[in-house]
Amino acid sequence: YKVVPNPTALYGLNVPVLYYYFELYNVLSGVKGDGYQINVNVLDNNQNKVPEVKEKKFIRNKLYNSVVEVGTVNVNMLPTGIYYLDVVVSELDGSLLAESRRKFFIYNPSVPPKVDTSLIMSELIGIDEKDLDEEFSKAVYISTQEEKNMYSKLMGVEAKRRFIGLFWARRGGIEFRKKYLDRVEQANEKFTTRFLPGWRTDRGRVYIIYGPPDEVERYPYSENMKPYEIWHYYNLQGGVIFVFGDRTGFGSYELLHSTLVGEVKNEQWMYLLMQR
Incomplete structure (x- = not known):
């Protein structure tokens, strides 16, 4: 097989199929029975199986000491978010032999998210790409590393607008966004120095996160x-x-x-x- 890696681990809009490849070793000595089973699932960010992707289950005979497995998962129906590909190898009676889990990201604006973004999206209409970038940079204190990685890979104003809309919707929507950005402005007024805007100072960070x-x-x-x-x-x-x-x-x-x-x-x- 020819393996072409996807180092960004970003799928969805332009990459609707996830290809996986893994190898098993010491099968003859590690598997007690005459065969073993492999289960491949997609998990959400809370480590729960996603209903949109059907579990793949394979029964294999114990014939070789090392085995290569390849396959595909269609992810074009998943909404934007963080996911995991979970591979479990077990005895035929279900006893766990090995498990591996790898994180990947989905950007899929054509699939409605599981939270309502309609109100927050109405607030973001008309904001240009530069201002969207600035807004997300100011959300550094409440964004996860995964979200920062995903945002850095987005291209174009519409993709960023949808991402930021989902970002705020997951945290409380319009009211939360307004409260957070108001604190950013207050921090700029109170704590700006000759070197840094107020929101980037230590006092600004604490003020934004915990309030006055x-x-x-x-x-x-x-x-x-x-x-x-x-x-x-x-x-x-x-x-x-x-x-x-x-x-x-x-x-x-x-x-x-x-x-x-x-x-x-x-x-x-x-x-x-x-x-x-």
């Missing part, structure tokens, strides 16, 4: 300390803080410490601000 803080303690320059701020969020994980410090003296406040799980944690943050 409930209380802010501001500490200016002192004889011993560089300026810093402590943001309080009383209703987030039972009450958390974010500490930002201006270590350079140019108004570029960095996130030095937070008590929120998953954020930067440094109990010794004050040492970073001491005047030397």
Whole structure:
């Protein structure tokens, strides 16, 4: 067989068929019975079988120690999203022998998504490609790496508009988009420096993701300390803080410490601000 890889793993509109190729080894010693079965499925991003693609099931006799399997899956009926090709090899009684799973992406604007995008799409009509790119770049704090990869492979304004419409629809639609982009603008007004727009600063990121803080303690320059701020969020994980410090003296406040799980944690943050 001649194997031509698809390194982007992007299928759908122009590539409606997924071709797979895999090899099995140590079949004679690894399989206990006289034969084995192979199941090939397509899973969605939640690891569930998609009903649009029928499971492929093969029964093989145990004849060779190594085996090559090739096949195809028609994916032109799948809506845009992230999927997995799942291959399971098992004994005839169902006992698992081996499993392999590979991620791939579908861009298929002709198939209606499983969420309603009609309202959000009406908001995106008339937005040009440059502004769509900028909007998606500002959504960096809530987009997954897979979504970023998919967007980078899209060509043309219509493809990007549909993708962004689906992106916002999955997160709450028009109201969520407005709230998020409003916070971006507020971050630009409050935190822009000579080096970065406000939304790209540490304070901007925290503001956009978690909203305005409930209380802010501001500490200016002192004889011993560089300026810093402590943001309080009383209703987030039972009450958390974010500490930002201006270590350079140019108004570029960095996130030095937070008590929120998953954020930067440094109990010794004050040492970073001491005047030397």
